[in-house]
Amino acid sequence: MLTWYQSTFAIILFGFILTYFLPYWWLVVPVAGLSLLFGKKYRSAMPAFLSGFIGVALLWLIWMLFFQYQNDGILAGRIAGVLNISSAWLLIVISCCISGFLGGLGGLCGYYARMFFR
Amino acid sequence: MRLIKLLIALLFTSLFTYLLNTPPAQLPVLGKQLQSGKAATLPAIGQFLSPSHGFWQNASSKNLKFSGIQHADLKDKVDVTFDDRLVPHLFAQNDHDLYFAQGYVTAQLRLWQMEFITYAAAGRLSEIVGARALDLDKKTRRLGLHKAAEQTIALQESDPVAAEVIEAYTAGVNAYIEQLSDKELPIEYKLLNYRPEPWSPYKSALLLKSMSNDLTGRNHDIEHTNALVKFGMDDFMRLYPDVFEGQDPIIPNDKVWDFEPVLVDTTEIRAKLNAEKVDMEKQAQLFPPMESDPFFDRPIENLGSNNWAVSGERSASGHPILCNDPHLRLRLPSIWVEMQLQTPDMNVYGVTLPGSPNIVIGFNEHIAWGVTNAGRDIKDYYRIAFSGEERTHYVFNGERRPITRKKETYKVRHEADVEESILYTHHGPMPFADANTTSGDPKEELAMRWQANYGSNEMRTFYDLNRSKNYDDYRSALKTYECPAQNFVFASKTGDIAISQQGKFPVKWERQGKAILNGWDEINDWHGYIPFEHNPYIKNPGRGFVSSANQHPAAPNYPYYYAGPTFEFYRNRRLNQQLSIMDDATVEAMKQLQNDNYNLLAAETLPVLLSYLNEGDLNEQELKAYRTLKAWNFMNDHDQLGPSIFEAWFTAIEKQLWDELEDKERPMVMPAKVVSSKFMTTLPDDPFMDKVATPEKETAKDIARSSFQTAVIKLMQWSENNSKEYEWGAYRGLVVQHMARIDAFSHFDLPIGGNKGILNATSQFAGPSWRMVVELGDKMEAWGVYPGGQDGNPGSPYYDDMLGKWAKGEYYKLNFYKQVPSEDSEQVLDTYQLTP
Incomplete structure (x- = not known):
């Protein structure tokens, strides 16, 4: 049984390790896996989705902030310009939402799989 | 459920x-x-x-960290040291390893740029961006440069030295590409969603050919033909003279040409054929009006360069000083990459084009050299007489000759391949012709003879220059250099200075190729080439300096005919005036000269122009502009208003003075600024002063007055639209543009003065692309700067870190190491080794 912050930490850790070596969409695997194995406490689909969303979005956020810091924000500012987005921070928020949504869907898969196999 | x-x-x-x-x-x-x-x-x-x-x-x-590799191609280890500006210093044990390392390191810094240029030069952009680049690709291939690049590699293969260099360089680039993972791809590949392909010697050859297009592609033949027909030879030559009166050529006027020229004997030919055949005016009358295509005839505006060397007798230190600043298109990633290359036999520092081995402009422990563009016309159009409707043959010397069709295949992203043939005559390709259809445009019947369309082994020149120890080595290195023709300035530690104009120049009869030629008479073909020894050069002239700034190479007594569309008249004279009064030249003074903003055109023209105005006739705003101009010191500094007023005024004058040239049917080009200036100041009642559209008969005074009104209105409007004063830097504008024209990766409106025709030769899209000053003392000392940064990655702090200093006219001291520097040195940012 994992607490929510243990599960978030696990998503960040395994998500980082997996996508460091494998394509980025492997993010869904630890989320779905955790939700499948330890998702007992999720009384509905919503917490499963949110836990995946927050874990993955946080992973991307931390990762992006690391680059933002080491690069003084040079590149993100320019890419925001290329994509016609008003600032690098908005680009970061959008990126977190996209990855979070993917993570959330992963959480749902795990949750419904658990329901199915129970 | x-x-x-x-x-x-x-x-x-x-x-x-x-x-x-x-x-x-x-x-x-x-x-x-x-x-x-x-x-x-x-x-x-x-x-x-x-x-x-x-x-x-x-x-x-x-704190960028790069990594080296182990590679079986290497014979020995190579030490790579990046200094604090990310300039790589390569220390190899042999030539092969050195050029392997140069390829590897260049790819590490500039892979996307070097590959993208070659896609563009080969007419393959549709493979990256899809159908919207197809028309551009078709035009590019009709230039024929990709075929010339094929000839170049054949030549290199037959030269064992060049072959070793280019093969090692290619292997180095490919070693980098092979180990590159998806996530490490340069940002542009990720944005445009494609991957690099393997490098090849052909790509390096394409690069130099693309440079030839930039530097020798400009051509006024079509507009000249139109003007010749409209005005006749006398007026035509007044508007577009071969030589400018008062010109100060590269080789001083007192040079004696003590050789027997290889001439086209036109008198003999005239006698044998008939006089009309070598009469450009009669030929021009045979041709219908045409309109040129800027893609083919004006690849880039306002290119040029300055270089000079001052002898030890004229320098404060007693050592020669050599300077060079090539004015090219301002680009990000920068057109140049800076490097030091060392083997036990050689130690050279300077800049090269990413994708091209060796150092192109630089210095070693014995000599320094630099280049400026020769700007001579080596591109001629020939009007072809097709034999029959089918366009399969043409007539030449009364005989029927076949037209060669070379098939081109265009791969288009997301779409099926497109195939099309390009037509070739013995002159060269027919750049405006579509193989399958005809639109009735008379240009379609033109063939092009262009020196850039031949294979040539310039890489060997730079290889030899990099190893030159003295004047004789330098002269001998130039022998392999053909195109784009350059003025090679030289200085040696032993105290020699020299300048040579080198390139492969056709021998021409007088005015040959100044306008379109008929392509059916052999008399109009090129008749051999000027021998190497007959090209203009000079060693240790009495005046104690050598210089060039894209002006005429020699005085009119030079025994060969040549012309050029854009010879300089002001930059070169300002340079020589300054050099000749400088008895104790210092490095500091040389830097100032490279950044000199003095507007000689204005200094020689403005006093007369102002005398045409009466204060009493001017309105309030005009009066203000008039007084600003009167008080102006002729310096085109970025924060002055005077240069903007002068520029706007002179542009308006040109438009009104040359209203005769506005002809939709027969487009023509503006005469050189010096011609407009001389007309306005010395020929106030010339018939050209009259405005065609008005019944009155205007003089220079009328033109000056009405164009001044136009200019002031234009400046006011500019200020209103941009909500700021029309200070020169902002008014001219200057863009350092990313190669794929991505605005977020570009820089706009840097505060920098100068202008075309001024030593600090800036224009909206071009400018000094590398400023270098070398003092050849006991220890070589050099300073340099370029508008960009070493790293081609727009996400890197080293992408544009030199722009600020460049705009301010400041320099970096260059780190020219004798041996591998200590890793602990403050100058060293990163080191790695390439190992076998």
Whole structure:
């Protein structure tokens, strides 16, 4: 049984390790896996989705902030310009939402799989 | 029910992953519509945004770390040291390893740029961006440069030295490409969603040919023909003279040409054929009016360069000083990359074009050299007489000759290949002809003879220059240099200075190729080439300096005929005036001269122009502008108003003075600024002063007055539209543009003065692309700067870090190491080794 912050930490850790070596969409695997194995406490689909969303979005956020810091924000500012987005921070928020949504869907898969196999 | 919920969750997850993972142009239904537009190259959004694989991976830090590799091709280890500006210093044990390392390191810094240029030069951009580049690609291939690059590699293969260099360099670039993972790809590959292909000697050859296009592509033959027909030879030569009166050529006027020239004997030919055949005016009258295509005839505006060397007798230190600043298109990543190359036999520092081995402009422990463009016309159009409607043959010397059709295949992203043939005559390609259809445009019947369209082994020249120890080595290195013709300035530690104009120049009869030639008479063909020894050069002239700034190479007594579309008249004279009064030249003074903003055109023209105005006739705003001009010191500094007023006024004068040239049917080019200036100051009642559209008969005074009103109105409007004063730097504008024209990767409106025709030769899109000053003392000391940075990555702090200093006219001291510097040195940012 994992607490929510243990599960978030696990998503960040395994998500980082997996996508460091494998394509980025492997993010869904630890989320779905955790939700499948330890998702007992999720009384509905919503917490499963949110836990995946927050874990993955946080992973991307931390990762992006690391680059933002080491690069003084040079590149993100320019890419925001290329994509016609008003600032690098908005680009970061959008990126977190996209990855979070993917993570959330992963959480749902795990949750419904658990329901199915129970 | 539970199964259905699970399946729905899986379906949505897969669908969303699919959307994130698919480039928009490859999506079903929607994708098809995107394929022809700008969205054709968009990457998959998830991959691009992900910090693990996307653009974030290119967000590098100031403490950049690069890595070397182990490679079986290497014979020995190579030490690579990056200094604090990210200039790589390569220390190899042999030539092969050195050029392997140069290829590897250049790719590490500039892979996307060097590859993109070669795609553009080969007419293959449609492979990257899709159908919207197809027309551009077709035009590019009709230039024929990709065929010339093929000839170049054949030549290199027959030269064992050149072959070793280019093969090692290619292997080095490819060693870098092979180990490059998706996440490490340069940002532009990720943005445009493609991958690098293997490098080849052909690509390096393409690069130099593309440079030849920039530097020798400009051509006024079509406009000259129009003008010749409209005005006749006398007026034509007044507007477009071969030589400018009062010109100060590269080789001083007192030079004696003590050789027997290889001439086209036109008197003999005139007698044998008839006089009309070598009469450009009579020929021009045979041709219908045409309109040129800027792609072919004006590849880039305002290119040029300055270089000079001052002898030890004229320098404060007693050592020679050599300077060079090539004015090229200002680009990011920069057109140059800076490097030091060392083997036990050689130690050289300078800049080269990414993708081209060796150092192109630089110095070693014995000599320094630099280049400026010769600017001579080596591109001629010939009007072909087709034999029959089918365009399979043409008539030459009364005989029927076949037209060669060379098939070109264009790969187009997202679409089927397109095939098309290009027509070739013995003159060269027919750049305006479509092999299958005709639009009736008379240009379609033109063939082009162009020196850039021949294979040539310039790489060997630079290889030899990099190793030159003295004047004789330098002269001998130039022998292999053909195109684009350059003025090679030289100085040696032993105290020699020299300048040579080197290139392969055709021997021409007088005025041959100044306008379109008929392509059916042999008399109009090129008749051999000027021998190497007959090209203009001079060693240790009495005046104690040598210099060039794209002006005429020699005085009119030079025994060969030549012309050029854009010979300089002001920059060179300002340079020589300054050099000749400088008895104790210092490095500091040389730097100031490279950044000199003195407007000689204005200094020689403005006093007369102002005398045409009466204060009493001027309104308030005109009076203000008039007084600003009166008080102006002729310096085109970025924060002055005077240069903007003068520029706007002179432009308006040109338009009104040359209203006769405005002819929609027969477009013509503006005469050189010196011609306009001389007309306005010395020929006030010339018939050209009269405005065609008015019944009155105008003089220079009328032109000056009405154009002054126009100029002031224009400046006021500019200020209103931009809500700021028309200070010169802002009014001229200056863009350092990313090669793929991505605005977010470009820089706009740097505060820098200068102008074309001024030593600090800036224009909207071009300017000093590398400023270098070398003092050849006991220890070589050099300073340099260029508008950009060493790293081609727009996500790097080293992408544009030199721009600020460049705009201010400041320099970096160059680190020229004797041996591998200590890793602990403050100048050293990163080191690695390449090992066998």
